[in-house]
Amino acid sequence: MNITEKILARASGKERLSPDDVVFVNVDKVMLHDVSGPGVIKVFEKLKNQGINVEKLWDSSKVWIAEDHFVPSAEKVSAENIVKLSNFSKKYGIEKHFKYGLGQYGICHTLSHEEALVLPGEVYVGGDSHTNTTGALGAFACGLGHTDIAYVLLNGKIWFKVPETLLFKLNGKLPEHVMAKDLILKIIGDIGTDGGAYKTMQFAGNGIDEMSIDERLTLTNMTTEAGAKNGIIEPDQKIVDHLASRGATEFTQIKGDSDADYSKTFEYEASEMEPIVAKPFSPENIAIVREAPTIELDKAYIGSCTGAKLEDLEAAAKILKGKKVKIRTEVLPAAISIYKKAIEKGFIQIFLDAGATVGPPTCGACCGAHMGVLAKGEICISTTNRNFPGRMGHVESQTYLASPLVTAASAVTGKITDPRDLN
């Protein structure tokens, strides 16, 4: 069995599982945020009206809450959702509630690894499609809707069809001007936005071994954009050290058997990789940056669970150091802990000196919610993960998805720019 099959077998008490088997698995961790949380509360209200007991969760110590999408609240409805979440965690005794303005908070997927909330070998479900991100720690991490999350909160388990696994091997270390974002955009361009649908996308090879955790997280994060059920990377010493530095030492690493089955294997040569953008309106609509259209950009956005981890900010700072941005540029570190480290390392000073605006952690403009949304006709280059029509604002706005290096270089020139071509 491969790692995903082994985790699901462990969690369902089965000796052996194969793709297409349907099992109820015991869940180890659950996450809700200020969009899925109020949705779950609504499901609880409906269940209560049907006479189902919703007074107690199966295990509130395994549940955590992030305030990330509509924070800081821009208007009353969002503010009320935050109050609803607070009442929910108080009622059910959920202690891990990361509130904005109260110490560490940030985007849920970033907190999952920053705070070691999920461990290798675990089954982790979250009320957000990019829950896949956390599979970089060697967990089975999968996004679900409100009804499914409500079911898990009350029963501690959920059904899954065991996915088949696509294996993506990276041979060699990525060149300096290429990031994990370029690789995952290339992969999505190759297999399409439904190329991983219902499947596992697993990453391996010496190029992945060499890769930092922040970069691995970009890969698993965007498996969602290929429709995958989960993205996963077998845990190694880097993961063990990362978790140990956050106080998490007790877990069982699960790795695939040497004769594990993969339905298809894809090989990528790191040395052949180029900086890539995904043009509007799909992550699969890719182009090599040097061959991208020479359009005038209106904005550069460096934010989100995909593109505002510490190394993403470091990459952008490397480009922006001593330079000025030519277009509106917003930088939003993905969590307070990252924000603080970015201050210590001087990145925030670099962004401000370059003329960029630095904001608090939020999903905000990435999902067209608030704080920096695009006007009609505006064109944005962004370190985020989706560029569907209207994703970041007006339905006639446009988003180009790119790495932090490309986004920062483009902020300097006002055009889509390969970092190697910046003087």
Added chain:
Amino acid sequence: MKGNVIKYERDNIDTDVILPGTYLKLHDYDELASHAMEGIDPEFHTKVKEGDFIVSGKNFGCGSSREHAPIALSHSGIKAVLALSFARIFYRNCVDGAFLLPIEIDEEAYKNIANGDELNISMETNEIKNVTKNQTYQMKPFSEIIGKIIAAGGLFKFKP
């Protein structure tokens, strides 16, 4: 199950189109319905009628896990979406929350069903009858678990 078709002849109708992100803070089902399909068809809420079906291409519902998407469609009156394929979270949200039926159709059905056609769908025979055109197509049968959850009326009523 009888109703009329609203057809979107394209692939990858995503959740940002079905229910734009700015409305994710809303949790009143009728309010969500008033914004359904706004990203592609701002007039949708004025033309949709109780019992209608949406027909579309590949990978319907891709993108976010927002249950707002099937909720908005279901509370607009949509009883089923007929598509060449579905994105996974949207698919299971439709079924587990018992909002609407995600029905997989083949290329022939997709090509032949036109906007406004009246369909009669039988879950017993997996047949889709196009009353307007006097044609019959086969839908892809639901897998065992999906069929059982649908028959139960959603995940909470399903006894594993």
